[in-house]
Amino acid sequence: MDLSTRYxxxxxxxxxxxxxxxxxxxxxxxxxxxxxxVGAVVLYSLFEEQxxxxxxxxxxxxxxxxxxxxxxxSYFPSVVxxxxxxxxxxxxxxxxxxAVPVPVIGSLNGVTPGGWTDYARSMQDAGAAAIELNIYYxxxxxxxxxxxxxxxxxxxxxxxxxxxxxxxxxxxxxHFSSVGEMALRLDEAGADGLVLFNRFLQPDIDCETRTxxxxxxxxxxxxxxxxxxxxxxxxRRIDGALAASGGVEDATDIIRYLLAGADVVQSxxxxxxxxxxxxxxxxxxxxxxxxxxxxRSVDEFRGLLAVPSGVDGTSRERGDYVSAxxxxxxxxxxxx
Numbered sequence: 001m002d003l004s005t006r007y008x009x010x011x012x013x014x015x016x017x018x019x020x021x022x023x024x025x026x027x028x029x030x031x032x033x034x035x036x037x038v039g040a041v042v043l044y045s046l047f048e049e050q051x052x053x054x055x056x057x058x059x060x061x062x063x064x065x066x067x068x069x070x071x072x073x074s075y076f077p078s079v080v081x082x083x084x085x086x087x088x089x090x091x092x093x094x095x096x097x098x099a100v101p102v103p104v105i106g107s108l109n110g111v112t113p114g115g116w117t118d119y120a121r122s123m124q125d126a127g128a129a130a131i132e133l134n135i136y137y138x139x140x141x142x143x144x145x146x147x148x149x150x151x152x153x154x155x156x157x158x159x160x161x162x163x164x165x166x167x168x169x170x171x172x173x174x175h176f177s178s179v180g181e182m183a184l185r186l187d188e189a190g191a192d193g194l195v196l197f198n199r200f201l202q203p204d205i206d207c208e209t210r211t212x213x214x215x216x217x218x219x220x221x222x223x224x225x226x227x228x229x230x231x232x233x234x235x236r237r238i239d240g241a242l243a244a245s246g247g248v249e250d251a252t253d254i255i256r257y258l259l260a261g262a263d264v265v266q267s268x269x270x271x272x273x274x275x276x277x278x279x280x281x282x283x284x285x286x287x288x289x290x291x292x293x294x295x296r297s298v299d300e301f302r303g304l305l306a307v308p309s310g311v312d313g314t315s316r317e318r319g320d321y322v323s324a325x326x327x328x329x330x331x332x333x334x335x336x
Contacts, residue, residue, distance in 0.1 A: 001287040002297040005039065007241050007264045008130045008167035008192045010103050012039035014283055015258060015298060019245060019266035020045050020107045020132070023276055027095050033271070034100035036279035039264065041104050042132050043093060048110030050085045051119050086119065090126045097127030105169075109134040113155035121163040130167040130192070133160055137173075138200055146177050153182070154189050161190050169243065171195035174226055183234050193241030194234075195266065196227040218269035223247035228260050235261025235306035251285030258298060261306035 003014035106123035224247025
């Protein structure tokens with residue numbers, strides 16, 4: 001069975017990509033993922049806030065040094081060593097790219113079109129095969145218009161594209177008023193691909209302590225329905241690659257995404273639950289399904305269930321919605 005595929009112009013041995021997660025915070029973790037057979041690894045995200053702090057520390061260092069004698073033992077302020085995150089990230093990226101035979105993708109998480117985006121070039125220089133741009137932006141201010149939110153995504157993408165020559169893929173949320181139009185605008189603005197979708201933090205409330213409790217839950221298979229729908233709709237409508245993210249628990253979830261038209265399928269939660277080695281199980285099960293269905297390669301069935309380019313996607317989704325409700329009502333009536 002030939003599972004080889006292409007993503008962002010990169011040749012991958014299969015379409016399973018290890019998404020950004022704690023598993024990719026060490027070279028050993030990245031090596032485990034590669035040994036288990038994943039086609040590529042996305043490093044854990046480096047945040048805009050970390051880069052801003054480093055810039056502020058560098059400015060403080062410069063200011064402090066300008067008022068000190070060169071031979072002073074206190075030339076370097078102690079604050080400089082508190083968070084070497086960005087430097088550690090580049091070191092990890094460089095070592096990982098040399099240690100594994102699969103592409104290693106750098107991940108930048110930010111929201112404003114500022115100087116932090118130039119860090120993408122440092123990632124490229126350290127060996128990143130591509131940059132995944134995770135634009136995590138929840139407009140909590142009700143005065144911010146939808147067009148302003150959209151423009152911010154385009155501005156951040158433009159800054160990163162100006163900084164690098166490697167492919168840039170944008171990870172977006174499903175909460176635009178028109179996801180399809182936003183996908184087209186990003187595609188036309190130069191995004192080499194889209195990851196569907198980002199997951200916003202949804203905090204809980206502790207009634208006893210009367211406090212807001214930040215809580216990140218691993219995804220479940222039920223969460224695949226939304227990205228599955230949009231991948232199917234966008235498969236024949238944009239030029240860039242499409243990566244599925246969220247809701248992968250077993251091989252059937254990977255196969256569904258591929259049938260809908262995904263170029264690759266990212267997984268984090270399943271690998272965190274079961275360990276990096278679970279990637280081998282997932283890929284073996286995909287091969288078993290392909291053998292049963294007599295497919296020799298992924299390309300033979302990828303996009304088989306995508307919405308055809310000549311079909312009105314809105315009418316298609318409306319029709320599916322009405323049919324699903326009618327079927328549900330019929331089954332409920334039969335039970336009664």
